[in-house]
Amino acid sequence: MVFSSTVFAFLFLPVVLALNFAVRTEIRNAVLVLASLVFYAWGAARYVPLLLGMVTINWVAGILIDRAATPARKQALLVAAVAITTGLLIDFKYTNFIIDNLNAGLTPLGLALPNMARLELPLGISFFTFHLLSYVIDIYRGVAPAQRNPINFALYICFFPQMIAGPIIRYHDVAPQLTERRVTLEKFGSGVERFILGLGKKVLLANPFGQAADAIFALSAAELSTPVAWFGLLSYVLQLYFDFSGYSDMAIGLGRMFGFEYLENFNYPFISKSISEFWRRWHISLSNWFRDYLYMPLVFVFARRSMKKYGPRRRFDDRPQLVVVFLICGIWHGANWTFVIWGGIHGVFLMLERGRLGRWLKTAPAVLSHLYVLAVILLAWVFFRAESVAAALVFLTAMAGVSGADSAIWPIYAFVTPQLLLTLPVALLALTPVFSSLSRDWRARALQAFGQLAPSGESEVARLSWVDRSLLLARPPLLIGILVMAMIEVSGQAYNPFIYFRF
Amino acid sequence: MSDRLIETFAAVLGIPEAQLGEDSSPANTPEWDSLATVNLTLGLEFEFGVKLTTQEIMSMTTVALARSVLKHKGVAGL
Numbered sequence: 236m237v238f239s240s241t242v243f244a245f246l247f248l249p250v251v252l253a254l255n256f257a258v259r260t261e262i263r264n265a266v267l268v269l270a271s272l273v274f275y276a277w278g279a280a281r282y283v284p285l286l287l288g289m290v291t292i293n294w295v296a297g298i299l300i301d302r303a304a305t306p307a308r309k310q311a312l313l314v315a316a317v318a319i320t321t322g323l324l325i326d327f328k329y330t331n332f333i334i335d336n337l338n339a340g341l342t343p344l345g346l347a348l349p350n351m352a353r354l355e356l357p358l359g360i361s362f363f364t365f366h367l368l369s370y371v372i373d374i375y376r377g378v379a380p381a382q383r384n385p386i387n388f389a390l391y392i393c394f395f396p397q398m399i400a401g402p403i404i405r406y407h408d409v410a411p412q413l414t415e416r417r418v419t420l421e422k423f424g425s426g427v428e429r430f431i432l433g434l435g436k437k438v439l440l441a442n443p444f445g446q447a448a449d450a451i452f453a454l455s456a457a458e459l460s461t462p463v464a465w466f467g468l469l470s471y472v473l474q475l476y477f478d479f480s481g482y483s484d485m486a487i488g489l490g491r492m493f494g495f496e497y498l499e500n501f502n503y504p505f506i507s508k509s510i511s512e513f514w515r516r517w518h519i520s521l522s523n524w525f526r527d528y529l530y531m532p533l534v535f536v537f538a539r540r541s542m543k544k545y546g547p548r549r550r551f552d553d554r555p556q557l558v559v560v561f562l563i564c565g566i567w568h569g570a571n572w573t574f575v576i577w578g579g580i581h582g583v584f585l586m587l588e589r590g591r592l593g594r595w596l597k598t599a600p601a602v603l604s605h606l607y608v609l610a611v612i613l614l615a616w617v618f619f620r621a622e623s624v625a626a627a628l629v630f631l632t633a634m635a636g637v638s639g640a641d642s643a644i645w646p647i648y649a650f651v652t653p654q655l656l657l658t659l660p661v662a663l664l665a666l667t668p669v670f671s672s673l674s675r676d677w678r679a680r681a682l683q684a685f686g687q688l689a690p691s692g693e694s695e696v697a698r699l700s701w702v703d704r705s706l707l708l709a710r711p712p713l714l715i716g717i718l719v720m721a722m723i724e725v726s727g728q729a730y731n732p733f734i735y736f737r738f
Numbered sequence: 739m740s741d742r743l744i745e746t747f748a749a750v751l752g753i754p755e756a757q758l759g760e761d762s763s764p765a766n767t768p769e770w771d772s773l774a775t776v777n778l779t780l781g782l783e784f785e786f787g788v789k790l791t792t793q794e795i796m797s798m799t800t801v802a803l804a805r806s807v808l809k810h811k812g813v814a815g816l
Contacts, residue, residue: 531772547780551777553773
């Protein structure tokens with residue numbers, strides 16, 4: 236089930252919200268777990284036992300790690316839990332990728348391995364396995380107590396707003412909210428607004444650009460002219476950002492409706508002036524996860540070794556570890572070399588930013604640093620979107636203007652529809668904080684502005700800039716307009732899942 | 739009187755001691771990134787002869803909190 240569907244918005248969500256507020260506090264989490272399993276089963280019923288099995292194994296592992304008498308035993312239990320969870324992810328996601336790559340070397344020797352029959356990838360497996368790993372590692376590190384109640388633990392893993400495509404919430408961030416959370420009218424209202432904004436991003440911005448991107452990325456080398464290729468990439472970038480940040484807005488909004496507060500997942504990534512800044516603004520929950528659970532342990536191991544060998548005066552150089560982490564981050568997205576290259580590009584530029592490039596970026600004119608970031612992320616996203624490395628190279632050749640494709644076969648106006656032309660300026664502005672007044676906590680300000688006078692006796696309204704004042708007044712009708720338009724779009728469209736569902 | 743803790747922070751982060759205060763944190767000190775956290779941990783362990791746990795490292799989100807962790811571990815003169 237996707238958030239941007241009529242069955243979710245008009246049936247599932249109202250029923251679950253009603254149940255959530257109707258039942259006693261003691262059984263509220265159990266109701267939410269059951270509802271989340273229905274949500275999951277809607278699209279992937281056959282994997283519910285697998286999901287519950289993994290929840291049980293890691294719940295038991297958490298308690299055993301917590302109770303283990305010696306550090307060695309704790310470590311052994313952690314290794315076992317991590318191996319089982321990661322093994323499951325590797326088995327489902329990478330078996331045939333590994334076999335295919337081995338076969339590239341074995342086939343000439345007449346030793347090719349057969350591909351394994353695989354069911355489709357369990358929905359959300361990359362995300363729920365990262366939640367499971369976060370839990371056992373947090374318990375091992377002692378940064379959160381083990382969860383004794385299996386229902387509360389199941390809610391952390393399965394809660395429908397965040398189970399399938401994140402945000403990836405670290406256990407220690409959310410643990411207190413599993414037992415103690417409050418929904419105020421204010422919080423509920425801000426959740427509804429955030430959900431509507433996310434729905435608008437997905438349905439009104441991401442989907443139209445997605446259609447153009449899909450059509451253009453499907454063209455052959457002979458059909459792909461330079462302007463069409465550039466427009467295809469622009470469309471894909473807009474689709475990806477509004478799809479995923481829209482999904483994240485909806486997840487954060489839904490969480491608030493049920494009393495949860497999740498950390499932000501995006502913070503205007505396109506205004507970044509370096510790749511390291513980009514990763515503090517793009518898919519923040521994923522970069523936090525990789526930083527806390529992979530980069531830091533990896534760097535600590537090597538830094539301690541370096542300390543023993545060279546003493547404290549030598550500053551540790553983390554560049555190899557950075558690249559390794561980003562290669563793994565790349566392949567986490569999918570079993571394809573395209574994702575490895577995408578991660579590798581980010582890793583290499585992050586590595587370069589540790590040196591002279593980073594020093595240059597600190598003093599470079601803003602326009603140059605913005606252009607540098609755009610060039611790197613666009614190059615990397617060509618690989619991220621393309622079906623294969625060869626297809627990515629064809630696309631890049633077309634972008635470079637050396638493909639020799641005939642622009643008369645598929646002229647650019649075949650893809651630039653009037654709807655896209657109207658949407659484009661809004662979409663481009665929404666990449667920047669221009670509309671940030673829309674997402675600020677405006678309610679408190681509105682109450683202040685319309686309900687009270689400032690200490691000076693002057694109305695708060697008068698103090699606001701005309702932009703803020705207009706947005707304040709325009710916000711309620713604007714949100715209702717977005718909701719109505721999005722619902723009209725949704726009711727007429729076929730199944731259209733979020734991009735990150737397939738990861 | 740010089741402060742060994744601030745001295746260590748300044749040396750590891752590569753900034754003047756005057757730029758650091760008790761409320762310095764990764765949020766208000768650009769040099770204090772993930773790698774600096776690792777280098778700070780190792781620098782503090784070496785300078786004060788202690789071994790920090792993950793829980794302690796994760797809790798040291800300001801200079802003041804680092805001071806309190808080290809005091810708690812029995813480091814004198816802080």
